[in-house]
Amino acid sequence: MADPMKIRATVQGDVADVRVLMAHPMETGQRKQAGKAVPLHFIQSITAQLNGKTVFSADISQAISRNPVFAFKVKGAKAGDKITVTWKDNKGETRTDETTVRAGS
Amino acid sequence: MLQTRRTVTFGLAAALGAALLKPLSALAAWNQGAFQAKSALDGMKALGITNPQDSGDIVIRAPDIAENGAVVPMDITSNIPGTTSISVFIEKNPFPYTGTFEFAAGAVPFVHLRAKIGESTPVRVVVAAGGKFYTAAKEVKVTIGGCGG
Numbered sequence: 001m002a003d004p005m006k007i008r009a010t011v012q013g014d015v016a017d018v019r020v021l022m023a024h025p026m027e028t029g030q031r032k033q034a035g036k037a038v039p040l041h042f043i044q045s046i047t048a049q050l051n052g053k054t055v056f057s058a059d060i061s062q063a064i065s066r067n068p069v070f071a072f073k074v075k076g077a078k079a080g081d082k083i084t085v086t087w088k089d090n091k092g093e094t095r096t097d098e099t100t101v102r103a104g105s
Numbered sequence: 106m107l108q109t110r111r112t113v114t115f116g117l118a119a120a121l122g123a124a125l126l127k128p129l130s131a132l133a134a135w136n137q138g139a140f141q142a143k144s145a146l147d148g149m150k151a152l153g154i155t156n157p158q159d160s161g162d163i164v165i166r167a168p169d170i171a172e173n174g175a176v177v178p179m180d181i182t183s184n185i186p187g188t189t190s191i192s193v194f195i196e197k198n199p200f201p202y203t204g205t206f207e208f209a210a211g212a213v214p215f216v217h218l219r220a221k222i223g224e225s226t227p228v229r230v231v232v233a234a235g236g237k238f239y240t241a242a243k244e245v246k247v248t249i250g251g252c253g254g
Contacts, residue, residue, distance in 0.1 A: 015213060028221065030199065044135045055212040060204035061140050063195060063221050065176045071217035072206070 005097040009083045010104040016077035017104070018048065018056075020070050020085050022095075028062040042090055043068060049084045050074050079103040139202050145194040145229055148202035152192065157231050157240035160185060165230055165243040174222045174247040181216050187235040188214035196242075197226035222247050 003023035009016050022043065029040035042062040047054055056072045077083075079101055086096040139151035149157070167179035181191055191214065193203040198221070206216045214232070222228075225246040232239045 019217075050210070053210050055210050056206070056208060056216075058204055058206045058216075059135050059140075061200055061202060063198050063200065063203045065219040065221055069178075069217070069219050071180075071215075072208075073213035073215050075211040075213055077211075 002093060002095045005085055005087075005095065007083060007085055007097055007099040009077070009081075009099055009101040011077055011079055011101050012104040014076055014078075016050075016074045016081070016083070016101050018072055018074060018083055020046075020048070020068075022068045022070075022087055024066070024068060024087070024089065026062060026064055026066045026068060040090060043087045044090050046070065046085065046087045048072065048086075049082075050077055051082050052084070077101050140200060142202055143200065145196045145201040148194055148200075149192075149231065152202075152205070154192070154231055154233075154238050157238035160232070160239035160241055163230055163232055163239060163241035165228060165241060167228060167243055167245050169244070170246045170248060171222060172248060174224075176219050177222045177245060177247075178217065178219045179228065181218075181230055183214040183232045183234070183239075185214075185232055185234045185239055188232050190233045191216055192231045192233075193218070193220070194229040194231070195220060195222055195226055196229055197224050198222065201229075 006021040009018045024043050025041055027038050027041040031038045040062060046058040048056040055074050081101040082098060083101060084098045088094040136152060139148045142148035142151055162184040164182040171177040183191055190205050190207040192205040194201045195203050203220055208214050222245060227242040227244050229242040
């Protein structure tokens with residue numbers, strides 16, 4: 001099982017700023033180790049939900065950096081709302097983590 | 106967007122299933138053809154992007170010179186009303202199509218990402234809004250093996 005994501009969601013006014021750090025090697029298939037290419041291993045799709053409703057989704061390639069970081073903004077979120085993020089990689093591995101929106105300063 | 110918020114409602118159980126589905130999207134599944142395209146143009150074709158118009162309303166914040174090509178941070182904002190998705194193409198990467206980010210139900214058309222860039226290249230962004238496509242690009246230089254600075 002992959003390591004948990006780190007998700008931080010803070011609300012400023014009525015816009016929540018969500019930052020997600022995923023633990024993933026994001027192998028491009030181009031890198032060689034001991035003369036052999038390391039096989040492709042990367043996150044393909046990401047979905048983020050606010051209180052169970054999809055607000056942000058992404059299809060990505062191996063060109064995203066190792067341990068991917070994404071940030072996005074959601075209008076209409078309040079402190080206490082739930083943000084759920086799910087990723088799925090090309091080997092079918094998947095991981096879902098959840099956090100609560102906090103009030104910003 | 107408000108309309109979407111009203112019309113798209115999920116039950117809790119349905120929401121779990123919906124996590125793997127893309128709503129309101131032409132990209133029903135991970136678009137292998139587009140991701141394997143060797144040029145940005147072919148990638149756009151595979152995604153059905155036609156006639157993108159140059160737009161000054163797309164803001165790409167990326168370093169002019171990236172010291173480390175393995176992690177190049179960029180902030181992309183679309184100020185075009187009705188933006189539904191942002192796609193990124195790193196033109197000189199082996200596989201230029203880097204990803205598509207979709208916004209629904211109140212998400213602001215902004216995304217921050219970190220990408221690998223092999224060599225100095227234009228980073229091209231295509232925004233879909235109201236069935237039309239808009240584009241902008243920013244040149245990012247990558248210094249390989251340099252001392253930085």
